[in-house]
Amino acid sequence: MSWFESSIMARKGVAGGKPGASHKIGIEDQGTFHYVYGPYAEPVLHVEPGAVVTVETHDAFEGKITSESDKPTELLNFPYLNPQTGPILVKGAEKGDALAVRILSIKPRGPQPVGTTCLLPEFGGLVGTGDTAMLNPPLPEKVKKVNVTEQGVEWSDALTLPYEPFIGTIGTAPEIEAISSLQPDYYGGNMDLPDMAPGAIVYLPVNKAGGYLYLGDCHAIQGDGELCGVALEMPATVEIQVDLIKGHGNGWPQLENEHSMMFIGSSRPMEDAARIAYRELVRWVARETGQTESEAYMLLTMCGKVRVGNMVDPKYSLGASIEKRFVK
Numbered sequence: 232m233s234w235f236e237s238s239i240m241a242r243k244g245v246a247g248g249k250p251g252a253s254h255k256i257g258i259e260d261q262g263t264f265h266y267v268y269g270p271y272a273e274p275v276l277h278v279e280p281g282a283v284v285t286v287e288t289h290d291a292f293e294g295k296i297t298s299e300s301d302k303p304t305e306l307l308n309f310p311y312l313n314p315q316t317g318p319i320l321v322k323g324a325e326k327g328d329a330l331a332v333r334i335l336s337i338k339p340r341g342p343q344p345v346g347t348t349c350l351l352p353e354f355g356g357l358v359g360t361g362d363t364a365m366l367n368p369p370l371p372e373k374v375k376k377v378n379v380t381e382q383g384v385e386w387s388d389a390l391t392l393p394y395e396p397f398i399g400t401i402g403t404a405p406e407i408e409a410i411s412s413l414q415p416d417y418y419g420g421n422m423d424l425p426d427m428a429p430g431a432i433v434y435l436p437v438n439k440a441g442g443y444l445y446l447g448d449c450h451a452i453q454g455d456g457e458l459c460g461v462a463l464e465m466p467a468t469v470e471i472q473v474d475l476i477k478g479h480g481n482g483w484p485q486l487e488n489e490h491s492m493m494f495i496g497s498s499r500p501m502e503d504a505a506r507i508a509y510r511e512l513v514r515w516v517a518r519e520t521g522q523t524e525s526e527a528y529m530l531l532t533m534c535g536k537v538r539v540g541n542m543v544d545p546k547y548s549l550g551a552s553i554e555k556r557f558v559k
Contacts, residue, residue, distance in 0.1 A: 234489040238432055240333060245323065245476075246279075246281030250283050255286075261287070264289060264447070265318070266311050268412060269405065270406065272404075274441065276320070278321055280323065283470065284470070284473060286446060288447045288448070288449055288468075290465050291399070291447075291448050291461070292306075292347065296374055298376070299376050300374075310413060313448045315400065318443035318444055321442045321473055323475055324440065326438055328475060328478060331432055331474040332472075334397075338468045344376040346463040348375050348377070350461075352370070356457075356542045394452065395428065395452045396465075398449055399421065399453075400412055400422070401419055402419025402435055402446075404439045404443035405438050415495075415497035415546055416497050423462065424538065425453055426550060432488070433485070434476065436479075436481055436482055436484070446469065450464060456539045456543070481494075483507060483508070486552075491555060492552060493552035494508045495550045496549055497548040498547065508549050508550055513528050514527075530553075535552070536551070
């Protein structure tokens with residue numbers, strides 16, 4: 232039996248993890264992209280649980296940075312960054328459920344050089360920002376364009392980095408708010424977590440009937456923390472399979488892959504993001520194993536792990552995980 236057959240999605244999904252009808256959202260189908268996660272946009276697609284959806288996404292800059300001589304501040308209109316495809320309405324989804332999104336593939340899309348990274352004034356993990364005010368002058372703007380294929384990331388003539396794609400921004404609509412696609416929170420959003428990669432399943436809380444799934448901001452590779460604030464951004468073709476878990480009840484994003492279970496918390500300061508993620512993981516371990524929360528708390532002290540998604544966004548994202556072999 233494959234690990235997927237024992238996953239939450241396969242065991243508890245309305246479609247039992249079985250693929251359903253196929254759909255596609257191309258750039259033209261989407262039309263206007265969204266820069267907030269909210270419940271008020273008209274869904275671009277209605278699907279049944281089990282649907283397999285191929286989605287074309289823009290990079291974080293909606294393709295506006297085309298050359299290494301470009302100055303991002305002259306081309307970008309902050310806060311209109313991280314354009315999102317969607318929303319996708321999942322039939323039968325109600326508040327208290329979860330959308331299960333299995334990431335099947337992520338492929339670079341468009342003419343080379345597909346990848347873009349850059350330094351933006353007063354943005355990043357090692358510079359003064361609007362929230363961390365310093366007298367130092369901002370670093371100068373700098374753009375780097377990179378060829379990206381499924382065989383590797385051509386960083387320089389001497390160095391090819393591995394192609395490790397993931398979805399930087401994915402989530403469901405909040406119940407009442409419309410929140411910037413730059414910000415992560417309980418609904419998911421701009422978590423920038425490299426584990427959101429092909430093979431993983433993310434469980435996102437449903438806050439509004441239909442769920443309203445958004446996604447975008449794919450990356451070809453990123454280190455922990457997304458240090459300068461911009462990973463290797465790329466337009467992509469993403470294939471996902473969407474199912475529905477009735478009454479799942481988790482209030483924060485949960486990620487499952489072959490070896491681990493993870494919960495993702497987003498907050499400032501960073502330790503509060505870690506606390507949210509670990510609290511949710513403690514509660515899940517206790518439910519799964521029949522241990523008390525105190526026993527699960529002690530177990531995770533021994534074998535829990537933390538992954539930094541981003542340390543640059545309006546809220547930081549951390550994932551707390553445990554290997555499935557320890558959940559017995």
